[in-house]
Amino acid sequence: xxxxxxxxxxxxxxxxxxNTTEEAQSEETHEPAEESAxxxxxxxxxxxxxxxxxTDPSIISVELLKEDEAYEADRVRFEVQxxxxxxxxxxxxxxxGDGVYTAKTAEVEPGEYSVTAHINGPEDLHEHTEDIFEIx
Numbered sequence: 001x002x003x004x005x006x007x008x009x010x011x012x013x014x015x016x017x018x019n020t021t022e023e024a025q026s027e028e029t030h031e032p033a034e035e036s037a038x039x040x041x042x043x044x045x046x047x048x049x050x051x052x053x054x055t056d057p058s059i060i061s062v063e064l065l066k067e068d069e070a071y072e073a074d075r076v077r078f079e080v081q082x083x084x085x086x087x088x089x090x091x092x093x094x095x096x097g098d099g100v101y102t103a104k105t106a107e108v109e110p111g112e113y114s115v116t117a118h119i120n121g122p123e124d125l126h127e128h129t130e131d132i133f134e135i136x
Contacts, residue, residue, distance in 0.1 A: 045071055047129040049117050053136040057106040060091065060133075062117040063099055070099030071121070078103050079116040080135075093117075110136050 046065040051058055060078050064071040076093035089108055093101035101117075116130040 043127055045127050049129050049131055051133040057104050058135050059102050059104055060115060061102045073119045073121045075120040076101040077118045080108055081114045083114060105135050108135055
């Protein structure tokens with residue numbers, strides 16, 4: 001019975017981790033995560049979120065540090081939300097090295113957006129930071 005339970009859990013975990021190139025580049029729509037008292041947790045990462053409008057298309061970037069060292073996350077995504085329509089575009093970030101992750105904003109029309117970086121790491125780590133940016 002224990003083997004069956006372990007095998008089922010392992011199969012579920014492997015199925016959930018599947019990510020083809022097509023999925024990574026697709027536009028996803030999800031409801032924004034609501035903050036609540038139940039979601040209160042201690043931040044272990046220093047997160048620096050920026051947008052570079054000097055490139056075409058603009059690039060969203062996040063630098064992750066843990067105890068002043070570059071942090072390598074399992075997954076980084078950017079939630080780009082238009083304040084007026086509340087329409088959300090999800091962008092999967094690419095690892096550039098030294099704790100830096102970026103995504104091009106080719107799918108996003110110019111304007112002001114709420115950008116949230118979602119960082120997933122080992123041991124159920126999920127952190128995020130949000131700021132308002134002008135995307136050109």
